[in-house]
Amino acid sequence: MSTNDTLSFQFERNANPVEATQRAALLENPGFGRVFTDHMATIHYSDARGWHDAKICPRGPFSLDPATLVLHYAQEIFEGMKAYRLPDGGATLFRPDANARRFRNSAERLAMPLLPETLFVDSVRELVRTDRDWIPSADGSALYLRPFMIATEAVLGMKPSPEYLYCVVATPVGGYFKGGASAVTLWVSEDYTRAAPGGTGDAKCGGNYAASLAAQAQATREGCDQVVFLDAVERRWVEELGGMNVFFVFNDGSIQTPPLTGTILPGITRASLITLARDLGVTVREEPYAIDQWQADAKSGRLVEAFACGTAAVVTSIGKVKGRNHEFTIGDGNGGPVTARLKSALLDIQNGRAPDHHGWLDRLF
Structure with a gap:
């Protein structure tokens, strides 16, 4: 099993990103968790290969077999974090190392493979840099990031999966409470x-x-x-x-x-x-x-x-x-x-x- 803490991300640009004027209109009042950016980050895991195939790719649906383990035994974890627009136009994450540690702790409790903290943080950084134009600047707004991992083996068996998909999606958000x-x-x-x-x-x-x-x-x-x-x-x-x-x-x-x-x-x-x-x-x-x-x-x-x-x-x-x-x-x-x-x-x-x-x-x- 691979124990590499870092992987190089392959980039596949979205050929049909949201047009700039439409994106600007969406950012005016994005709500919470309903509008998504053009890309996502993905990394695959198998017991045989370890962590591999790191990508920044167009956001889109997954294809899952009806017997995929996560659908039956809920072997799944996630995180919630934000990227913020700075006064000078730059952007920052807030304590991503703490999210990475908690993600590993959750994985351990759910009998899932431990994603190296460097890979977790790199995946979030790369996605935010790719979709930087989606970070809102209005007061109280941010780019909410959802890293998650699911068990992907197709078998109806009560056991930890040998295969997993890790993914990060991003959504510009305003206030949480209506x-x-x-x-x-x-x-x-x-x-x-x-x-x-x-x-x-x-x-x-x-x-x-x-x-x-x-x-x-x-x-x-x-x-x-x-x-x-x-x-x-x-x-x-x-x-x-x-x-x-x-x-x-x-x-x-x-x-x-x-x-x-x-x-x-x-x-x-x-x-x-x-x-x-x-x-x-x-x-x-x-x-x-x-x-x-x-x-x-x-x-x-x-x-x-x-x-x-x-x-x-x-x-x-x-x-x-x-x-x-x-x-x-x-x-x-x-x-x-x-x-x-x-x-x-x-x-x-x-x-x-x-x-x-x-x-x-x-x-x-």
């Missing part, structure tokens, strides 16, 4: 859990998100924007939202977030905000927080803000929490200054408006 609400409302899920100890909660795999959809649909029926999950053992401790980590802000100026114990995705935005908060002199605790305590603290005024975070939504204030046994408003229901300060600090670094003291930016051009 309407630009100042704060979201959460539904406390008591019927469903997201992950259990020993499961795949800290891997970024499609099964975790599929398992959250029934709970999210319930939240939508109850007039809420997102679902918040409790732990699977005691049904007491706040863990995370369907696709975001969560933070709590107290009246003494400190913040708290649930600890990474194997059931929560180790968010890169989460880790970055912890670092930035400590840079600003804020006390940060990674400790369990009970849903009943959250309600009591919100009603007493001890808890003054709460927010969710992730690559797609960045930082989003939580205004209200509802459930069969819970209903409370956080602060005035519209977010607060600590959340706003942390969000601004993060976005200013990502968009090149503030110094990058931690070496998080990977400038592309």
Whole structure:
């Protein structure tokens, strides 16, 4: 099996790219995840050859046999990351090395081959440089990147596949939540859990998100924007939202977030905000927080803000929490200054408006 950490990418230009004026019109209001760039990156893997056949090629459909393993046993992982337009017209990635490490951790948990971190980062860099004209420049926009890997052997057998396809697609995006609400409302899920100890909660795999959809649909029926999950053992401790980590802000100026114990995705935005908060002199605790305590603290005024975070939504204030046994408003229901300060600090670094003291930016051009 090949253990090469680097491969040369072959380039095949799209013979029919989106015309410049049409692209400009699409970039004015791209929504989220509905408009795609002209190219994609692909790399193949087999037990016999290792990683091989790296390409930047026209974006298009895959041809899969109906017995392809990913369609039956969900051997699949993915990442979410962004490329940002800089004030001088250049572009940068944000902490791609952290995405590469998490991708490897997810692959290990799903019994998939480990993609070398250099190959992961190179694939993203090459795709963004190829489709550089698709990076939007409007405030709050970015080029969202979706690296993923699927099992491709055609056999109905419950086993790890010996063959895989790794791919990266790109989509220009605006805000994640429709309407630009100042704060979201959460539904406390008591019927469903997201992950259990020993499961795949800290891997970024499609099964975790599929398992959250029934709970999210319930939240939508109850007039809420997102679902918040409790732990699977005691049904007491706040863990995370369907696709975001969560933070709590107290009246003494400190913040708290649930600890990474194997059931929560180790968010890169989460880790970055912890670092930035400590840079600003804020006390940060990674400790369990009970849903009943959250309600009591919100009603007493001890808890003054709460927010969710992730690559797609960045930082989003939580205004209200509802459930069969819970209903409370956080602060005035519209977010607060600590959340706003942390969000601004993060976005200013990502968009090149503030110094990058931690070496998080990977400038592309």
